[in-house]
Amino acid sequence: MESGSVAARLGGARWRLWALVPVIALVTAVSLFAAGGGSLLDLVGRSPPPVDELHVRRVEFHPGRIKVRVTNPQREEITIASVTVDDAVVPFELDGARTLGRLRSSTIVIPYDWVEDEPISVGVTSSTGIETVEEIAAAVETPQASARGFLGYAVIGLLVGVLPVALGLAWLPSLRRASPRWLGAFMALTAGLLTFLALEALSEALGLQAALPGGLGGVGLVLLGVASTYLLLTMFSRRSAGERGTVGGLALATLVAVGIGLHNLGEGLAIGTSFALGELALGSFFVVGFMVHNVTEGLGIAAPIADGGRASLGRLAALALIAGAPAIPGAWLGGFVTSDVLGVLFFAGAAGAALEVVVEVGRYVARHAPGGLGSSHVLGGYLAGIAVMYLTGLLV
Amino acid sequence: MSNSKVTRRQLLAGAAPVVAAGPLCTLAASPLLASDREATHLGHDHALAGHAAMIGETVPAPGEAHDLDQLLFPPQALPHDPGRVREYTLTAYDKQIEVARGVTFNAWTYNGTVPGPIIRATEDDILRVNFTNGGSHPHTIHFHGIHPGDMDGVFEIVQPGDSFSYEFPARPYGMQLYHCHATPLKKHIHKGLYGAFIIDPKEPRPPARELVMVMNGYDTDGDGENNFYTVNGRAFYYAKYPIKVKKGELVRIYLANLTEFDLINSLHLHGEFFRYYRTGSTDHFEYTDTVVQAQGERGILEIEFHNTGVFMFHAHQSEFAELGWMGFFDVR
Numbered sequence: 228m229e230s231g232s233v234a235a236r237l238g239g240a241r242w243r244l245w246a247l248v249p250v251i252a253l254v255t256a257v258s259l260f261a262a263g264g265g266s267l268l269d270l271v272g273r274s275p276p277p278v279d280e281l282h283v284r285r286v287e288f289h290p291g292r293i294k295v296r297v298t299n300p301q302r303e304e305i306t307i308a309s310v311t312v313d314d315a316v317v318p319f320e321l322d323g324a325r326t327l328g329r330l331r332s333s334t335i336v337i338p339y340d341w342v343e344d345e346p347i348s349v350g351v352t353s354s355t356g357i358e359t360v361e362e363i364a365a366a367v368e369t370p371q372a373s374a375r376g377f378l379g380y381a382v383i384g385l386l387v388g389v390l391p392v393a394l395g396l397a398w399l400p401s402l403r404r405a406s407p408r409w410l411g412a413f414m415a416l417t418a419g420l421l422t423f424l425a426l427e428a429l430s431e432a433l434g435l436q437a438a439l440p441g442g443l444g445g446v447g448l449v450l451l452g453v454a455s456t457y458l459l460l461t462m463f464s465r466r467s468a469g470e471r472g473t474v475g476g477l478a479l480a481t482l483v484a485v486g487i488g489l490h491n492l493g494e495g496l497a498i499g500t501s502f503a504l505g506e507l508a509l510g511s512f513f514v515v516g517f518m519v520h521n522v523t524e525g526l527g528i529a530a531p532i533a534d535g536g537r538a539s540l541g542r543l544a545a546l547a548l549i550a551g552a553p554a555i556p557g558a559w560l561g562g563f564v565t566s567d568v569l570g571v572l573f574f575a576g577a578a579g580a581a582l583e584v585v586v587e588v589g590r591y592v593a594r595h596a597p598g599g600l601g602s603s604h605v606l607g608g609y610l611a612g613i614a615v616m617y618l619t620g621l622l623v
Numbered sequence: 624m625s626n627s628k629v630t631r632r633q634l635l636a637g638a639a640p641v642v643a644a645g646p647l648c649t650l651a652a653s654p655l656l657a658s659d660r661e662a663t664h665l666g667h668d669h670a671l672a673g674h675a676a677m678i679g680e681t682v683p684a685p686g687e688a689h690d691l692d693q694l695l696f697p698p699q700a701l702p703h704d705p706g707r708v709r710e711y712t713l714t715a716y717d718k719q720i721e722v723a724r725g726v727t728f729n730a731w732t733y734n735g736t737v738p739g740p741i742i743r744a745t746e747d748d749i750l751r752v753n754f755t756n757g758g759s760h761p762h763t764i765h766f767h768g769i770h771p772g773d774m775d776g777v778f779e780i781v782q783p784g785d786s787f788s789y790e791f792p793a794r795p796y797g798m799q800l801y802h803c804h805a806t807p808l809k810k811h812i813h814k815g816l817y818g819a820f821i822i823d824p825k826e827p828r829p830p831a832r833e834l835v836m837v838m839n840g841y842d843t844d845g846d847g848e849n850n851f852y853t854v855n856g857r858a859f860y861y862a863k864y865p866i867k868v869k870k871g872e873l874v875r876i877y878l879a880n881l882t883e884f885d886l887i888n889s890l891h892l893h894g895e896f897f898r899y900y901r902t903g904s905t906d907h908f909e910y911t912d913t914v915v916q917a918q919g920e921r922g923i924l925e926i927e928f929h930n931t932g933v934f935m936f937h938a939h940q941s942e943f944a945e946l947g948w949m950g951f952f953d954v955r
Contacts, residue, residue: 308725309683309851315945316723316851316858318681356726356843358850 279305279357282440284332284567286349286361287369288341295335295349295361299327300440311350311358312339341366370502370562380499380558387498387517388491388554393547395525402533410534411596412608417483417527418588419612424490424524425581427620429453431493432574439567448568452575453582456489460583477538479531479591484550486584487524490577491550495557496570502562520619523612524550531588534595677862678933678951683724684863694855695866697741697835697877703825705747709793713739713764715803715816716757722841723851723858723947731758731803731814737856738837738881739818742801744793746825752789756781762811763787765804766820767919769794776804796824797904798877798921800837813842813883819921821877831873831925834866838880838888838916838938838948849884852938852948861936861950870931870954877903878914879921888948889915890924891939897926913939928954 278301287294293312299305306326310319323333341347343366350360370376402413432449439445460482467478494517528546532538538546560569593600600606701707713733720737722728733739744750756762760783765776770791773779781787803816819835839856840849851858868874876897880888891913898908903923914922928934937949 306725309723311946314942316683316947318683352723352726352843352850354725354727356722356728356841356850358844 279303279353279355280440281305281307281327281351281353281359283349283351283359283361286363288366289369291338291340293337293339293341293349295337295351296332297327297335297351297359298332299329302329304328306354307333307335307351308354309352310335310337311352312337312341313348314350343367367502376562377559380562381555383498383502384495384552384555384558387521388495389547389551391518391521392487392525392528392551393544395522395527396529396543396547398526399529399533399538399543402529405533407534407595408597408602408604410530411592411598411602412604412611413526413530414534414588414592414596415605415608416612416615417530418585418592419609419614420523420527420616421483421486421581421585421588421612422609423613423616424487425578425585427616428490428493428574428581429578431497432571432578435567435571435574439571448571449575452572453579456576456579457583458579460485460580460587464583464587476534477532477542479587480528480538480546481549482584482587483528483531484546486577486580487527487550488553489573489580491521491524492553492557493570493573493577495554495559496561496573497557498554499558499561499563500570520616521551523615523619527612531591677859677949678865679863682859682863684859685721685724685726685857686860688864691855691857691860694736694738694741694837695834697819697821697833698743700743700821700823700827700833701745701748702827703745703747707745707748708751709744709748710751710753711740711742712753712755714755714757715762717759720815720856722843722853722856726843726851728815728841728843731760731762731811731816733764733816733818737815737817738839739801739816741819741821741835743821743823745823746794746796748793750789750791750793753786754781754789755786756783758783760811761805762803762816763805764789764801766791766801767799768820768822776801780805793822795904796822797900797902798879798923800879800881800919800921802881802919809883812881813840815839817881819877819879828875829873831875832868833875833877835877836879836890838878838882838890840882840885840888840943842884847884849882850946852882852888852943852946854948854950858947859949865933865951865953867953867955868928870928872927874924874926874928874952876924876926877921878916878924880916880918882918885918885940885943887915887917887940888943889913889939891937892924892926892952893935894930894932895926895928895934897924899924915939928952931955 280301281297282300283295284298285294285296287296295310297307304326307321310317317337317339319338320336321333322336324331325333327333335351337349345366346362346364347366348360348362350358352358370379402410405413429449432452433446436445436448463485464478464482498517525547528550532543557573589600592605596602596605598605701709715731715733716735718730718732718735719727720730720732722730722737730737742750742752750766752764752766754764761780763776763779763781766774766789768791774789774791776789779787799820799822801818801820803811805811817837817839819837821835836854837856838852838854840852842848843850853859854861878890882888893912896910896912899911899914900906900908900923902921908925914924916922931954934952934954935949936952937944
């Protein structure tokens, strides 16, 4: 018996080893192709020349100086030959290599007295003469990673993230006194506004990835972001689900807060980036608009707690932080780092999270609200959620 | 991300010694270009601002000094001798050339340069141009001037590998030009198939320091707009290697505009006026410091510098100037 099981184990190991065979065969085939690849290309004709397009990742404005961070997104090498500012050839220095391999980056430093608040364009011409031009809406001095800058972005994040969510949560006592019918309506409203946020984030992610060079972008990146957070939240909600298989009360409120928090991370990133790139004027109207827009997010978190959940003041504060505070690191990242790839992932992640929470809220409403999903209160609440987000969004 | 932070810190340290140069947008020559300083000394000072940064060793111009001498200095004018045969051999071929520092352009050339070689004849010479097409596309040579219809380079398309001899009496005198007239015309011209064609008058022009300047542009990324502008084919070349002339000597410039895509080009000379003979075919001139030429237009400039020093010349379209069409006279 024992020798039999050893044999079986050995047999099992053999078949596990067999899994390596396709890998080894693939490596062999790839090396053979790479070795004789040229002749195959001859058979099907010549391949076109590379497009030689650089990816301008970041343009920074410093007193008397412009810094341009570029990455080579393509397989073939690119050599930086000439740099223009507003269609004029300018002297420049390179921090990094002149010839860039795939996904390699260099920073171009241009001594230049740029004009504050005016549009400006930077062009980088490769040795084959292909010019990549980056238009900047307004030249604004790039914030340095200073304590003041950090504080500034933190204040912005607090104002547009934490404060409105906390204000929205203050509706909780009133919600507790609402009839079950109306509570269902408010839950549906939560789902409606989260659907709106998901769609908004998804469209933002798709837009950002479309602007990325082919080598870095792709809808796959968006799907990766959406799927990761969706599945992560599904896992959490399954673990905290009650005996009836639905998440409710504080757990559901936490899920909603996480979904909104991820969205606010992306929102903070967008705000920080826009400020850093001079695309956005920091007006009081802008901040007020975001505050009104985000107050409804607090309402969304309050609704599940109102339906039989209990929460201490500390818990509520924690929920406000979960939902609102990510706007602060988002603004930091956007203001000081700016990465379009990160932006795509953040927004896609926010979309996935929001969608998952919509599903959870939907499940909850279907089981707990009087009349289920088909009731007029629920349908009206859902549509009202979308309408409220749309209308307050007009303020931004 | 931590990686990029490190580079930024390194960059800050590395960039600290860089002295900020001024903007390139003012076209007035900097007072730093004092008239008694030598051009060769100017380039060594990295702290120079504005256009001063575009002179000497720091200028991003391709090539070495004297590279373009064949295109700048025309062959000697010969005395009037009706019926004398002037023979030139031109071969068209594809060649990758460096048009701005580090930037190559897949050009179509006559004899390997853009612009092509200078063709010169005296009025009533028999001009014979033996043309061979060694390129990858059909080409011709179309001369400006007076000649028979079958020597016009429009209908006599020369296929790759074929040859054709153009033969006609050279007239009228003036600054002419030649270019390929195969279709698509725009492509064949902007790829580089053109050059200067000087016909000297019966009565020789007064002796002078003679220069040829062909203004052109290069659309290196094929978007129908020029990325660089030059005289004689290389961006900023005469900013790096100023043209040396003597104070008081007669300087004669044969100027032609073969810029494609842009309707006009121009030449503006600093600190001096000149006589401008449109097409160079009459004695009429204008006394000015700026001339504008449409595509295919040309003329002759005669200058006597009143002062020594470094004098800029450039297209007065600021954009062209800052994309390579600028240079200096070093007047001793």
